[in-house]
Amino acid sequence: MYGRTLQRPTQRKSQIRKIPAPMAGWISNRALAVPHGQDGKATQGAAILDNFIPRATSVMLRRGKRRHCTLGNGTEDAKALFSYNSGPNRKLFGATDTTIYDITDVEFATDAELATEGGDALADENGDVFGWSSTQFLSVMGAFTSGDWSVVQFASSGGIFLIGVNGSDTGFIYDGAVFYPYVEGGIQVLSYDAEVAPFTVGDTVTGGTSGATGTIWAIEDLGGGEGVLYIYEVTGGPFQDDETLTDGDGGEATANGAESDYLPGIAFDAGITSADMSFVWTYKNRLYFVQKDTMDAWYLDVDSVGGDATKFPMAGIFAIGGSLLFGQRWSLSSGGDGGLSEQNAFVSSEGEVVIFQGLSPDDTATWSQVGVYRVGKPLGKNAFIRGAGDIAIATSIGLVPLSKAIELDLTALNVASISYPIADAWSNAVDQRGLEQWHGEVWPEQKIAAFAPPTGLSGLPPVLFISNTETGAWARFTGWDVRCMEVFEGRLFFGSTEGGVFLANETGADDGLPYTGAVVPLFDDFGAPGSRKVPRIGRYITRASAQVSVRVSWQGDYSETLPAAPSATPIIAGSTWGSGIWGQSQWVESLPRFLNDGWQSIGGSGYTGSLAYQVTSAADQPLDDEIISAEVTYEVTEIAG
Numbered sequence: 001m002y003g004r005t006l007q008r009p010t011q012r013k014s015q016i017r018k019i020p021a022p023m024a025g026w027i028s029n030r031a032l033a034v035p036h037g038q039d040g041k042a043t044q045g046a047a048i049l050d051n052f053i054p055r056a057t058s059v060m061l062r063r064g065k066r067r068h069c070t071l072g073n074g075t076e077d078a079k080a081l082f083s084y085n086s087g088p089n090r091k092l093f094g095a096t097d098t099t100i101y102d103i104t105d106v107e108f109a110t111d112a113e114l115a116t117e118g119g120d121a122l123a124d125e126n127g128d129v130f131g132w133s134s135t136q137f138l139s140v141m142g143a144f145t146s147g148d149w150s151v152v153q154f155a156s157s158g159g160i161f162l163i164g165v166n167g168s169d170t171g172f173i174y175d176g177a178v179f180y181p182y183v184e185g186g187i188q189v190l191s192y193d194a195e196v197a198p199f200t201v202g203d204t205v206t207g208g209t210s211g212a213t214g215t216i217w218a219i220e221d222l223g224g225g226e227g228v229l230y231i232y233e234v235t236g237g238p239f240q241d242d243e244t245l246t247d248g249d250g251g252e253a254t255a256n257g258a259e260s261d262y263l264p265g266i267a268f269d270a271g272i273t274s275a276d277m278s279f280v281w282t283y284k285n286r287l288y289f290v291q292k293d294t295m296d297a298w299y300l301d302v303d304s305v306g307g308d309a310t311k312f313p314m315a316g317i318f319a320i321g322g323s324l325l326f327g328q329r330w331s332l333s334s335g336g337d338g339g340l341s342e343q344n345a346f347v348s349s350e351g352e353v354v355i356f357q358g359l360s361p362d363d364t365a366t367w368s369q370v371g372v373y374r375v376g377k378p379l380g381k382n383a384f385i386r387g388a389g390d391i392a393i394a395t396s397i398g399l400v401p402l403s404k405a406i407e408l409d410l411t412a413l414n415v416a417s418i419s420y421p422i423a424d425a426w427s428n429a430v431d432q433r434g435l436e437q438w439h440g441e442v443w444p445e446q447k448i449a450a451f452a453p454p455t456g457l458s459g460l461p462p463v464l465f466i467s468n469t470e471t472g473a474w475a476r477f478t479g480w481d482v483r484c485m486e487v488f489e490g491r492l493f494f495g496s497t498e499g500g501v502f503l504a505n506e507t508g509a510d511d512g513l514p515y516t517g518a519v520v521p522l523f524d525d526f527g528a529p530g531s532r533k534v535p536r537i538g539r540y541i542t543r544a545s546a547q548v549s550v551r552v553s554w555q556g557d558y559s560e561t562l563p564a565a566p567s568a569t570p571i572i573a574g575s576t577w578g579s580g581i582w583g584q585s586q587w588v589e590s591l592p593r594f595l596n597d598g599w600q601s602i603g604g605s606g607y608t609g610s611l612a613y614q615v616t617s618a619a620d621q622p623l624d625d626e627i628i629s630a631e632v633t634y635e636v637t638e639i640a641g
Contacts, residue, residue: 014536015526019611019630022046022521025054025473029423045421047610048520048560052627053448053466054473061517061544061615061625065480066506069106070134071096071499078495079147081486086160089176092488094135094501095149099142100172100179101135103501108134134499141179144169150279150326150381154287156303158264163305167278167292173263173305178218180230182274186265186306187217187232192245192253195225199251205229207255208244212237214259216247225253234259264306268298279326279381283344284359290324290381297324297346299360312361314346314354317372322350326381330355330402331389342389343370345402351377351395353405374410375400379430379438382484385449387442387469392418394438394451396430418467422474425465429453432460441485442469443492446505450492452482479515480504507620508571514618516565519627523558523608531636534605538632540613542596544625546571550596551614554632556606568618596625602632609634 027045052059071078076096084091094103111133146168154161162174163182171182180187190205199205199219206213214231221227229245238258239245246252266274278292287305289298295315301307314324330345343357351374358367376395378384383394391402397410398417408416419426430453437454451465462481467474480502484495492504502511509515526533535554542548551566602611611632617623 014633014635016631016633017524017526019521019632020044021058021627021629022049022519023054023056023059023471023473025049025059025421025468025471026425026475027421027522028425029421045522046519047522047558048518048562048612049475050478050519051515051517052475052519054468054471054475056471059475059519059627061617061623062477063505063622063624064507064509064515064617065494065502065504065511067109067511068493068501068503069094069101069103069108070110071101071103071495071501072099072135073133074111074499076147076499077497078483078499078501080149080151081484081488081493081495081501082149082151082162082164083486083488084153084160084162084174084176086176090489092486092493093140094495095144095147096499097147098144099139100144101138102140103135103138106134106138108132110134141172148278150281152280152282152287154282154305156285156305158305161305163280163287165274165277165280165289167276169275171274171277171280175263178230180217180263181232182266183232184265184267184273185232185234186261187230187263188214188234188259189262190214190229190231190239190245190259191227191256192229193226193256194254195227196252197250199227199229199245199247199253200249203247203249203251205231205245205247205251207237207239208246210236210238210240210243212239212259214239226256227253230262231259232265264304266300266306267308269311281327281329283327283329284342286360288327288344290326293323295324295348297327302360310362317354317369318348318350318352319372320348320350320352322348322352325349325378326384328384328386328391330391332403332406345391347375347378347393349378351375351410353393353402355406371406373402373405374413375402375405376410376413377435379453380436383438383440383451385440385442387449392440392449394419394440396435398423398426399451418472419465419474421472422465425476429463429465439482439484441487441492443487443504445487445490446492448492450482450485452485452494455481479510479513508617508622509619514568514616516614516616517625518562518565519613520555520560520562521610521630523555523610525608526634526636528636529607531638532605532607533609533634533636535602535609535611535632535634537599538602538611538630539597539599540611540630541628542625543628544594544596544623545621546623547594548596548615548623548625551612552600552602552630553612553614554602554604554606555610555612556604557608559606562612562614565614565616568616569623571619571621571623 024045026049051062080095092104146166148166149164151164165171172179173182214234218230241257243255277289279290287300297312298309327346332341346354353373355370376397379394397414399419400417404416433453439452442449447469449467464477481496482494538552549569
């Protein structure tokens with residue numbers, strides 16, 4: 001009888017895999033089963049990159065949002081943010097559907113009412129509750145029906161102005177001090193003296209002798225019974241010197257001379273006013289306007305903010321219909337005369353772009369059509385960004401640079417789009433959130449481009465698509481409901497629901513609430529495609545302002561369902577506080593002091609896998625958690641016969 005020696009099975013040995021930080025950013029357009037580049041090397045991308053910013057050497061947890069102010073009484077959404085910058089005169093404005101506010105300096109970020117310890121509101125004998133409103137005395141213009149403002153700053157020989165239109169209400173012109181209506185006839189000034197009773201803004205002032213009338217927009221009280229009325233819609237003029245001036249509320253004084261021009265007005269064809277204009281931009285020192293829901297553009301004389309506007313009809317140029325949506329100046333790097341060639345781009349709602357070059361449509365010697373191109377349907381009149389001279393338009397097929405649209409057919413633009421790494425996610429957002437009301441903004445100081453899809457009626461949570469403008473890597477922010485954006489004094493402000501205006505990337509919490517960053521590197525088969533991998537322990541190596549509390553987990557076979565977020569990292573007071581300049585430190589200026597590299601036991605298995613990372617921030621102090629790399633140990637099972 002022959003004997004046989006039993007052999008013990010070879011004990012499996014754990015292997016270790018080093019995973020680089022996903023500097024290539026969020027990638028949603030790559031075949032799940034092939035997480036490698038053309039050179040065979042693993043792509044340093046992520047299937048999930050939420051609330052982290054990809055950088056050239058690492059990825060870093062974003063900072064939180066800090067409330068700057070609350071527009072109105074907090075019942076209207078913030079619809080527009082815009083700024084005025086002229087030397088030391090720098091202003092930031094926020095708008096709801098009804099009112100524009102000067103929010104450059106705000107004392108109280110939120111509204112508040114005083115109450116007793118029992119919660120009863122404190123009020124006077126008339127029932128008025130004691131408290132304060134964030135923007136109670138900061139309104140600068142109101143009685144609007146839409147906050148969908150398009151605003152441009154324009155420098156002329158007469159001054160530096162803001163011009164705003166929204167396609168529904170009379171536009172505005174801002175001279176650096178006061179907002180005025182942008183109307184035919186403009187604004188006149190009428191001096192007075194010997195005041196008997198004060199005038200009232202909004203009333204009609206009437207000349208007792210001349211019979212001239214005008215609507216009072218603003219009053220400048222000079223003291224001693226003297227002052228100046230800023231009036232518009234003047235009829236029957238001119239007013240006469242020394243005639244009696246009265247208004248409907250008993251105001252009375254004596255005219256000190258006739259009225260004189262202060263700000264020019266703008267005139268269109270009969271029946272058309274600035275309320276019909278929905279977009280404004282500048283090209284070769286001229287103002288251009290889009291007439292809402294038409295194919296007509298209008299433009300003014302060079303170096304002018306007023307006068308007779310000239311119509312430029314374009315219905316015969318756009319082949320597939322729709323309406324004119326917006327326009328922008330655009331520079332091509334190779335002009336016919338060498339160097340940059342500035343051109344005027346007109347974009348339709350259907351995604352056609354018509355480009356002209358020359359001084360203006362009325363200059364037949366220089367004005368000529370360069371071409372008509374397709375870019376996909378634009379996602380709103382604010383859905384574009386500028387980079388150097390180029391324009392990138394957020395469209396139904398992706399974020400398309402105009403420089404590519406003139407080279408490629410529409411069918412090839414998706415691959416050439418800036419958003420191609422997140423093509424699937426972009427397409428899903430378009431399908432689920434709609435083709436309108438997207439907003440784009442570039443934050444040059446942080447080398448960030450941001451696009452905010454609308455939440456609309458979808459009921460989906462808000463998201464913000466973020467791109468590193470240097471590397472092209474993408475990420476996704478959650479928890480920020482962005483309705484409009486503006487970079488002012490090097491900081492990014494964004495408007496949100498219920499009148500909220502926030503500073504981006506400040507503190508370690510989202511308006512006092514925690515937020516979680518999540519990273520799932522692209523899935524990999526770890527060099528053994530037919531074998532199941534059983535992970536044992538894993539770790540992420542990070543640098544942060546504290547010893548962070550994190551959750552490291554195994555995600556097998558393309559599962560992107562993450563476990564519950566970890567508790568917020570406790571911050572020891574004073575650990576790094578004071579090392580940066582409040583409101584000025586950039587998110588790339590972290591000062592990490594703690595190395596986090598602890599191992600965690602992990603379970604699960606899969607033929608493919610990824611090592612997920614989650615961290616929660618909730619303190620005033622930013623975590624600035626910077627991922628350097630990750631490691632996981634695992635065993636490989638034998639292939640079943």
